Amino acid sequence: MMMPALGQTHVRISRLDRTLITAVVLLSSVFPVELFSNTPPAPNGLDGQYSGKQGQVLVIKVKGEEQATEVKGTFLRRTIPFFREFRPGEPAGYIGLLGIDMQDDPGTYELAVEVKQGEQAKPLSFNVLVAKEMFAVEHLTLPKGKVDLDEKSVARWKAEQQVVQQALAENSRLKLWHSNFVEPVNGKRTGIFGSVRIMNGKPRNPHNGEDIGAPLGADVVASNDGVVRLTVDHVFSGKGVFIDHGLGFYTMYFHLSEVLVKDGDLVTAGQIIGKVGATGRATGPHLHWGVKLNGARVNPYSLLELPFKNGSTPAATVTTPTSEATPDPQAVPVKE
Ligand SMILES: [Zn+2]
Numbered sequence: 115m116m117m118p119a120l121g122q123t124h125v126r127i128s129r130l131d132r133t134l135i136t137a138v139v140l141l142s143s144v145f146p147v148e149l150f151s152n153t154p155p156a157p158n159g160l161d162g163q164y165s166g167k168q169g170q171v172l173v174i175k176v177k178g179e180e181q182a183t184e185v186k187g188t189f190l191r192r193t194i195p196f197f198r199e200f201r202p203g204e205p206a207g208y209i210g211l212l213g214i215d216m217q218d219d220p221g222t223y224e225l226a227v228e229v230k231q232g233e234q235a236k237p238l239s240f241n242v243l244v245a246k247e248m249f250a251v252e253h254l255t256l257p258k259g260k261v262d263l264d265e266k267s268v269a270r271w272k273a274e275q276q277v278v279q280q281a282l283a284e285n286s287r288l289k290l291w292h293s294n295f296v297e298p299v300n301g302k303r304t305g306i307f308g309s310v311r312i313m314n315g316k317p318r319n320p321h322n323g324e325d326i327g328a329p330l331g332a333d334v335v336a337s338n339d340g341v342v343r344l345t346v347d348h349v350f351s352g353k354g355v356f357i358d359h360g361l362g363f364y365t366m367y368f369h370l371s372e373v374l375v376k377d378g379d380l381v382t383a384g385q386i387i388g389k390v391g392a393t394g395r396a397t398g399p400h401l402h403w404g405v406k407l408n409g410a411r412v413n414p415y416s417l418l419e420l421p422f423k424n425g426s427t428p429a430a431t432v433t434t435p436t437s438e439a440t441p442d443p444q445a446v447p448v449k450e
Contacts, residue, residue, distance in 0.1 A: 159224065159241030168247040169216040169308050169413040173421060175199075176227060176238060177207040185210070187227040189242065190218060192409045194225070195361045197289050211363070211420070212242065213410030216308040216320060220246040249308035249320065261313045267349055274348045281344040281356060282364055282406065290360035291338040295417035296383055298337050298367060299390060299401045301328030307413045322411045323366070323404030330371060330399040332390040336381040337365050337403075337417065345373050351402070352394025355387050365414070368402035369393050 166172045176185060176196060185196035185208045196208040212225060227238040263271065304325045311318040340359040347353050351368035355375060358364055371391025381387060392399045403414045 159239050161227075161238040161240055163241045163243070164212070164225070165243035165245060166212075166214050167245045168214055168218055168220070168249075169411070169416065170214050170247075171407060171412050171416045171420065172212040172214065172242070174210040174212050174225065174227075174240065175207055176210070176229065177205050178229060179206050180231065182208065182229050182231055184230040185227065187212070187225050189225045190215075190223055193362070194227075194408055195285075196227070197361065211361075211407060213405075213407030213412040214242075214244055215410035216247070216249070216322065216412070218244050218410070220244050247308060249310055250306060251310045251312065252306065252321070253312045255314055258314070261316075261318075263349075271349050274346070274350075277346070278344065278348075278356070282358075285362040285408075286341065286358050286360040288360050290340045290358070291363060291383075293338075293383070293422055295337045295420065296335065297326075297418065298365075298403055299326050299328045299332055299334050301326040301332065301390075301401065303415070304400075307415070323368075323402050324414045326401045326403060328390045328399065328401060330390060330392070333386045334367055334370060334388045334390055334401055336383060336385050336387050337414075338383045340365075340381055342375045342377055342379040342381060342387070345375065345377055348394060350395045352396060353388070353391065354394075357381060357387075362406075362408040364406040365417075366402075366404040366406070368404070369396040369400060371399075 164172050164174065174187065174194070174196075178185075181198075187194035187196065187210050189212055192213075194210040194212050196210040198206075199209040200206055208229075210227070222241055222243050225240040225242050227240065229236045229238065304327060306321050307324045309321045311321060336357055338357075338359050340357040340363075342355060343358040343364070344356040345354070346356075351366075353370040353373050354366060354368040355370070355373055356364055356366045367388060369391055370388040370393060372389040373387070374389070375381060375387045390399050390401055396402075405412050405414045405417060
C-alpha cells in the first residue's frame with residue numbers, strides 16, 4: 115500500500131509535470147525557435163524587427179526623403195521589390211510587401227534591404243520573426259482515381275506546371291495594383307488556406323489558397339488592377355486565370371465555368387474575369403483564390419487588410435529587375 119505522504123508527493127509531481135508541459139507548449143507557440151533550436155538566437159536586426167505568421171503579408175517601411183535609384187530586399191532567397199510611397203502626415207519612403215510563405219519554417223530570419231543611390235548602396239538589416247500558424251487539418255475521402263493519378267495525368271500535370279512557371283517567371287517591373295484589394299466573389303469563405311490535407315489516409319500538400327463557396331455562374335472579379343498573364347484549363351485547377359499585378363504580385367482564380375478574359379488583357383479591380391464553376395478537381399462550385407507574392411504563397415485574405423485603402427500609393431518609381439521568384443518545389447498540389 116502506498117504511504118499517504120508518498121501519494122501526495124506523486125500527485126504534486128504529476129501536477130507540476132502537467133504545468134510544465136502546458137508552459138512548454140504555450141511558450142513554444144510564442145517562441146518557436148528560441149526554445150527548441152540548437153543554434154544561438156539571431157542578432158537583433160539593426161534597423162528594426164517585424165513579425166508575422168505563416169501566410170501573412172508584412173508591410174516593410176524604409177524611410178528616405180531622397181529618391182533612390184533602386185530599393186530591394188532579400189528574404190529567404192526571395193527578392194522583395196520596394197516602391198515609393200507618399201502618405202499625408204508620414205515621412206516619405208519606400209514600402210516593400212513581404213510575403214511569409216505558408217510553409218516557411220518558424221524562426222527568425224534576416225530581411226536584407228539595399229537602398230541604391232547611383233553607385234552607392236546602403237545596406238539595411240531587419241529581423242523577421244516567422245510564427246507558426248495553426249492551420250486546420252482536413253480529412254478527405256475521395257474515389258481512388260481522383261487522388262492517385264495515372265501516368266498520363268501525371269505527365270499532363272507536370273507539363274501544365276511548366277507552363278505556369280514560365281508564365282509567372284518574369285515579373286512586371288511596374289506596380290500595376292493600387293489602393294485596396296477586393297474579394298473576387300460574394301460567397302462563403304471556408305477558411306482552409308494552408309490546411310493540411312489527408313486524402314484517403316495519406317498526407318498531401320497543404321491547400322495553397324482560399325476556397326469561397328458561391329453558386330455556379332456567379333461573377334468572379336479581378337481583385338486589383340493588373341494584366342492577365344495566363345488563362346488555363348488544367349487538370350487540377352480547371353479553367354483558371356492568373357493576374358499579374360506587378361512587382362511579383364500574382365492572384366489566381368480556379369475552377370471557373372467560364373473565362374471572360376484572355377492572355378495579355380489589362381484588367382481593373384472589380385472587373386468581371388469569369389464565372390464560378392467546378393472545373394478541374396473540385397467537388398462542387400466554388401472559387402479557389404490564390405496569391406503568390408514574390409514566390410511566397412500567402413493567404414489571399416491578408417490582401418484585404420493591407421493599409422492601402424485610400425489609394426495613396428502612386429505608380430511605382432523604383433522597381434527591381436525580374437525577381438527571382440523561386441519555382442514551387444511542391445510535388446503534386448491538390449486543389450479542391
Ligand atoms: Zn482550393
